[in-house]
Amino acid sequence: DAGVTQSPTHLIKTRGQHVTLRCSPISGHKSVSWYQQVLGQGPQFIFQYYEKEERGRGNFPDRFSARQFPNYSSELNVNALLLGDSALYLCASSPGPRNQPQHFGDGTRLSIL
């Protein structure tokens, strides 16, 4: 069975631009969460979506937004990119909304010039 798939794998943007990252969860999983992982650190929670509704939000500015589609795939949008947004963006999926095993994709490496 396919795992969590993310696209693109790598992306280079300049400051001030906008970016959209995409995630397809494991088949049958209805919950998608997004995390930011800066080099040398653990992942930091950004958002969780379940059944197209936001179920949790981490300590990130409003430049970060997300949505979930009827097929449970998800997009993460980041506006007005800053140098500090350079990171690995990870998507994780789980079967349900609460406290269930989460499985991660390999992420999108975002570099801001």
Next chain:
Amino acid sequence: QQQVKQSPQSLIVQKGGISIINCAYENTAFDYFPWYQQFPGKGPALLIAIRPDVSEKKEGRFTISFNKSAKQFSLHIMDSQPGDSATYFCAASMKNTDKLIFGTGTRLQVFP
């Protein structure tokens, strides 16, 4: 307190030895504790997880020991192999959320 403190930052073990990584938390509302393994260029892979109603869980060479009163949990890798060389993260989440709070990671190197 939402933090999960992880130690050591790095660990060098000889092949066949036991690798031990420790984590501590303050928030007693945490009730799910997974461990993830991450190779360079890859996403974290779920290794093993425990809930606070048990003190130990074993899956193959990997064992989680959980001490609820001390608010500590640890990962033991028995018979460590060079292929186990990776970064390991502990994490925790509360009952009504999928939000994982990660530790800072431990870079494990296993030498032949």
